Amino acid sequence: MMNRLPFLFLSSCAFSSTLAQRWNIVYIMSDDHSYQAISAYGHQLSKQAPTPNLDRIAERGMLFRRAYVENSLSTPSRACLMTGMYSHQSGQRTLDCPIDADAPFVSEYLQMSGYQTCMVGKWHMLCEPKGFDVYHILSGQGEYYDPRFRSKETDGKYVVEKGYATNLITDHAIQFLETRDKDKPFALFVHHKAPHRNWMPPLDMLNLYEDVEFPLPETFYDNYETRGQAAHDQQMSIAKDMEMCYDLKVTQIKPGMGYTHERNGDSFRHQLSRMSPEQRQAWESVYIPRGEAILTSHLSGDDLLRWKYQHYIRDYLRVIHSIDEQVGRLLDYLEDNDLIDNTMIVYTSDQGFYMGEHGWFDKRFMYEESFRTPLLVCTPGMKGGEKSDALVQNIDFAPTFLDIADAEKPRQMVGTSLLPLMSRGGKSPKGWRKYLYYHYYDHPAEHNVMRHDGVSDGRYKLIHFYGSKGSYDELYDLKKDPNELRNVYASKKYANHLSRLQEQLETFRREQKVDEW
Ligand code: SGN
Ligand code: CA
Numbered sequence: 001m002m003n004r005l006p007f008l009f010l011s012s013c014a015f016s017s018t019l020a021q022r023w024n025i026v027y028i029m030s031d032d033h034s035y036q037a038i039s040a041y042g043h044q045l046s047k048q049a050p051t052p053n054l055d056r057i058a059e060r061g062m063l064f065r066r067a068y069v070e071n072s073l074s075t076p077s078r079a080c081l082m083t084g085m086y087s088h089q090s091g092q093r094t095l096d097c098p099i100d101a102d103a104p105f106v107s108e109y110l111q112m113s114g115y116q117t118c119m120v121g122k123w124h125m126l127c128e129p130k131g132f133d134v135y136h137i138l139s140g141q142g143e144y145y146d147p148r149f150r151s152k153e154t155d156g157k158y159v160v161e162k163g164y165a166t167n168l169i170t171d172h173a174i175q176f177l178e179t180r181d182k183d184k185p186f187a188l189f190v191h192h193k194a195p196h197r198n199w200m201p202p203l204d205m206l207n208l209y210e211d212v213e214f215p216l217p218e219t220f221y222d223n224y225e226t227r228g229q230a231a232h233d234q235q236m237s238i239a240k241d242m243e244m245c246y247d248l249k250v251t252q253i254k255p256g257m258g259y260t261h262e263r264n265g266d267s268f269r270h271q272l273s274r275m276s277p278e279q280r281q282a283w284e285s286v287y288i289p290r291g292e293a294i295l296t297s298h299l300s301g302d303d304l305l306r307w308k309y310q311h312y313i314r315d316y317l318r319v320i321h322s323i324d325e326q327v328g329r330l331l332d333y334l335e336d337n338d339l340i341d342n343t344m345i346v347y348t349s350d351q352g353f354y355m356g357e358h359g360w361f362d363k364r365f366m367y368e369e370s371f372r373t374p375l376l377v378c379t380p381g382m383k384g385g386e387k388s389d390a391l392v393q394n395i396d397f398a399p400t401f402l403d404i405a406d407a408e409k410p411r412q413m414v415g416t417s418l419l420p421l422m423s424r425g426g427k428s429p430k431g432w433r434k435y436l437y438y439h440y441y442d443h444p445a446e447h448n449v450m451r452h453d454g455v456s457d458g459r460y461k462l463i464h465f466y467g468s469k470g471s472y473d474e475l476y477d478l479k480k481d482p483n484e485l486r487n488v489y490a491s492k493k494y495a496n497h498l499s500r501l502q503e504q505l506e507t508f509r510r511e512q513k514v515d516e517w
Contacts, residue, residue, distance in 0.1 A: 023380060023404050024343040025115075025187040026334065027397070029081070030323055031074060031122055031196040032363065033349035035374040036217075037320050044215050045355060049317040053328030054376060057347050061378025062386040062426055066458055068436050069394045072351040072363045072370040075099075076441075077394055078125055078191075082106055084398030084413030087439060088514045094442040098126040104410065106398035107131030107187070113407040116184045120172040121165075121191035132189075136172040138165070142193035143271070144200035145279055164202045165193045166319075170326040174333050187401060190330065194319045195353075197361075198247050198264075200271070201318030203279060206286040208321060214313045216306070219483045222358040226487040228472045230450035230465045236354070236362035238312065239305050241447070247361075248311045250291035251284075257295075309356050316355070340380075344404060346397070347376045357483070364449040366438045366463045367484050371456075379422060388426025391436050391458050392418060414512070435501075437508045441517050443467055451517065455505045460494075462501035466516050475501070 036043040039050040040058040069077050071087045079085070079092035082105040087093045091100040107117045108131030116133050123129055123137035139148045139158045147165045148158035149172075161168050173190045180186050201208070224231040235241045245253040246264035251272070253259055275283060290311075299307055327347065334340045352370045354360035363370035375392065378384070395415030402409055403417035420429045439453040454463035461476045461484075475489040475498055488494045509515055 021342070022114075022185050022406055024185050024339060025110075025346075025401055025404060026190065026330070026343055027188070027346045027401075028190045028192070028327060028330070028348075029346075030192040030194055030349050032351065032353045033195055033320065033323070033374060034353040034355050034369065035372060036355045036357075036369070037195075037317060038374050038376075040376060041374065044217075045313070045317070048212050048214060049209060049320065051320065051324040053324045053331060054347055056328070056331055057345055057376040057378050058385070060384045061345070061376065061382045062388055062422055064375035064377070064388050064390070064392055064426075066389050067348065067373050067375035067392050067394075068371050068438070068456075069351045069373050070436075070438060071440055072365065072438075073440070073442055074122075074124055074350050075126065077350040078123075079103075080394040080415075081397050082125070084395050084409075084415040086395065086414060086437070086512060086514065087441065088512070088517070089412070089414070092125070093439075093517065094445065096126070097441075101127045104412070105130045106401055107189075109398075109402055109407060109410070110187045110405055113402075113405040114184060115405060116181050116186045117189075118173075118176040118180075118186065119189045119191065120176065121169040121189075122193045122196075123191065134176050136169075138169075138193055141196060143274065144193065145203075145271075145275055147193070164322070166202070166322050166326045169193070170329055173330055177333060177337070177339070185405075192323055192326075194323050195316055198249075198268070198271075199312070199315040199319050201315055202322045203282045205318045205321055206282070208318045209314045212314070214310060214317075216309065217355060217357045219357045219485065220309070220359055222485060224358070226485070228465055228474060228487075229469065230365070230452065231358070233448055233450070234360070234365075235446075235448040236360045236364075238308050238356060238359055238361055242308055242312060242361060244308075248308060249287045249315070250294060251287060252291045252295055312361060313355060342380055344377065344379045347374070348394075349373045362447050364440055364442065364447060366440065366452060366454050366456075366461070368478070368482075371438060377418065377422065379419075382422070386426050388421060389458070390421050390426060390428040391433055391456075392421070393433075393436055435504045435508070437505075437512065438463075439514065453505070453509075453514075453516075455501050455508060457501070457504075460497045460501055462498065462505060464505065471516075 035041045036045050038054050039046040040055040070080050075095050076087045076092045079090040079099045083090045083103045090103050110117050111131050118134040119132045120136045122142050129135045136149045136151045144165050146160050148160050150158045243262050244250045244259045245262050246268040351363045352372045354369050357369050399409045399413050399415045399417040403419045435455045435457050443451045450465045450467045452465040459479050463474045473489050474487040476484045
């Protein structure tokens with residue numbers, strides 16, 4: 001096929017921001033990291049499990065309170081990052097639907113404009129890494145312990161590396177920084193596997209938070225009273241779908257014991273079988289007694305549900321603690337090597353995640369916890385501690401990086417550079433988007449979330465669910481109902497907002513040539 005990478009113009013005026021001076025770029029993205037678990041966001045959970053190193057980025061720069069994804073799932077979100085396009089434009093609509101292999105990647109543009117580029121960690125896309133001088137990528141979703149990586153040097157073969165994924169990915173990032181071409185600016189993409197399911201902590205953190213009782217989210221017992229079918233039919237509930245063995249590491253679970261259906265038991269046993277005797281010993285010395293304690297206590301009903309929540313959250317936050325430490329290590333390196341004053345640093349996630357809100361784990365929905373994603377950015381010379389309420393989306397990263405590289409934004413990129421917004425203390429510049437478009441396509445699939453698209457203006461949100469079982473809409477007022485418990489679609493009081501959002505949704509679909517899929 002023809003290479004569709006268009007000629008790239010270096011621009012000295014039109015699209016470039018006076019702020020950027022071809023800084024280096026360090027883009028750190030974790031996998032399924034909720035904003036509720038970053039202390040800079042101030043949520044209850046993170047008060048008991050702070051993330052001082054991630055907060056350093058916010059202290060130096062800006063925290064985005066309204067950062068969103070377009071499609072709350074890994075590979076589609078990564079495609080938005082790499083292409084600056086919506087899912088239907090890149091082709092990567094679901095986890096398995098392959099990206100258009102000819103879609104130009106931001107890494108290719110960065111290379112063309114003189115950057116040295118590197119990708120370490122979870123790649124997960126159904127195409128080869130493109131536009132990277134150096135890469136060390138995990139196999140598929142990746143493994144937590146002794147993960148397999150491949151790079152240009154391994155001739156396409158995966159090779160096991162001893163250690164914990166988050167540390168090894170950081171090692172590779174630092175290795176790149178040590179050996180890079182010092183005559184060029186660099187763009188380093190650090191993509192953590194953590195804290196993706198099934199939340200396996202580093203072996204020296206297995207007991208962290210064991211004595212901490214984390215608060216239940218306000219919406220933990222949501223009964224979806226005002227919602228349509230999708231919220232009722234999902235299979236991501238802690239009560240019904242979180243598995244005792246795979247998710248909560250109760251290794252003694254056997255069929256017929258009356259616990260949650262154990263779909264992933266085999267893959268858990270496979271994870272255990274990959275451990276070295278020392279790893280296995282460290283692991284079992286902690287999880288076997290925990291498993292015994294829960295089984296002999298014969299908890300059921302709400303007691304069992306609360307136990308599941310605590311054990312889920314503790315493992316998740318252990319994994320976060322190690323991300324925080326390793327990001328701190330990378331920031332220290334940048335500081336110690338005089339790179340902090342000419343590097344943009346981004347910390348984000350491929351989407352948000354449910355920490356028990358609405359009784360759920362996982363993501364996929366256009367409801368806030370999964371639609372929103374954490375975003376902390378610092379650039380040289382910022383005053384620090386700033387917050388932005390502007391509507392930003394993961395399609396904006398590619399244009400931002402090209403703005404930094406002083407390169408013109410190619411026509412197919414629908415996102416917008418964040419730099420003008422950052423130079424205005426986070427306030428939206430004239431003409432900034434007033435609506436966000438969202439579209440989730442992955443159904444039928446694991447967790448059984450219906451297909452839906454929608455628009456949000458940051459306060460009002462219209463969601464259109466559709467699929468083989470029919471279609472319906474929901475409307476939320478986030479100011480009056482931040483937890484999205486009251487669907488006001490049928491309320492006359494909201495008729496004006498409803499028709500405004502309906503019109504916006506139609507306009508998006510028409511202009512972006514997208515529809516039900
Ligand atoms: C795996 C997980 C799912 C998760 C998807 C997508 N199941 O399939 O719980 O929703 O990844 O996650 S597991 O049994 O394999 O753990 S994503 O972040 O890659 O989009
Ligand atoms: Ca993810």
